[in-house]
Amino acid sequence: MGSDEYLPLFETRRAKGRVLYRLLVVCVFVGICLIWIHRVSHIPRKGEDGRWGWIGLLGAELWHEKDLPKVDIFVCTADPVIEPPVMVINTVLSVMAYDYPPDKLSVYLSDDGGSDLTYYALREASHFAKHWLPFCKKFKVEPRSPAAYFNSSDDPLDANQSKESVLIKKLYEEMESRIENETKLARIPEEAHSKHKGFSQWDSYSSQRDHATILQIRVSLEISNAPIILNVDCNMYSNNSHFVRDALCFFMD
Incomplete structure (x- = not known):
């Protein structure tokens, strides 16, 4: 050689x-x-x-779903410039939409940069998820990253899916536009800042290298402490909603 x-x-x-x-x-x-x-x-x-x-x-x-273990998914990010918040939430939404018992799945976003922009994007994604997750479950769409799904060339299978897809896409594009605009301006809208008390964490001095611990957990206020942990980088959205179920069923025989 x-x-x-x-x-x-x-x-x-x-x-x-x-x-x-x-x-x-x-x-x-x-x-x-x-x-x-x-x-x-x-x-x-x-x-x-x-x-x-x-x-x-x-x-x-x-x-056999009762035998499936609880799973904690950690999505990691550190810089809202190198890793845009829109990309981060697409990853988060894709793992939230896994085909797995919802009561056994917890998703955490670990932001080492302590960015209020990333937190703002996550808040926006939490509202969009109320529409996106039922849509994924109803039509079994793949992939379950909104950006990847709407950029695919595959046409919906039926008229109902096509109609709902248009509505969901509109909601996604509106959310995407809000996040990208605020990211360019490097600030959080006053309305969002006053509505969610979580933003008060940034009222005192805070920087990427010097910030207090800010802990926000999906829906629950308790850490699930599941026996299985899946670590996902923020630029690696899941392209297979059955991944967790298939992998654990294989390892559990």
Whole structure:
């Protein structure tokens, strides 16, 4: 190997054995279906011992969300100039929209720069999320970063989705415009500042390198302290809403 040959720091190559892997997936799927067929076709008759235990076991195999652990997701940022707040909230919104039990998912934004602009953007995103998350769940859209979704060339599947998509896109563009305008002006609107007491944290002297700890947590006021932590950089939005569920189901066998 010559010393002048270029060695990439990162590269993606197509994995070998794709046919074998797909065959394995099919075999596992068929096996699971056969187990379900066996459970349904061999339920003990009424009055026989073990009937309710058998039915309960079938229900547990069909519904396993109760076994999924709680997950804490930390999105990290540090500079509202290098890492624009609009980009940050797209990442936050994409992980908030994961296909995972909502009561077992907590999302935290860690801003080492202590920026009131990032906090303002997060407040705006929290209002938009009330429209975005139900939209994602209803139509199972992918990806679930608003910016990535609206920039995709794929057309909605039906008229209802198309109509709602237009409304959601309008709300997103209005939010995006507000955040970008305030970011350019490097200030927070007086109306927002007076409406949310969280901005009082910036009333005293505060800078990127010298600021007090400001802790704000998604909906709850308590730290969830989940056994599973997923750390996400603010410029890495999730492009697969099933990622957490798939990964944990795999590791939990």
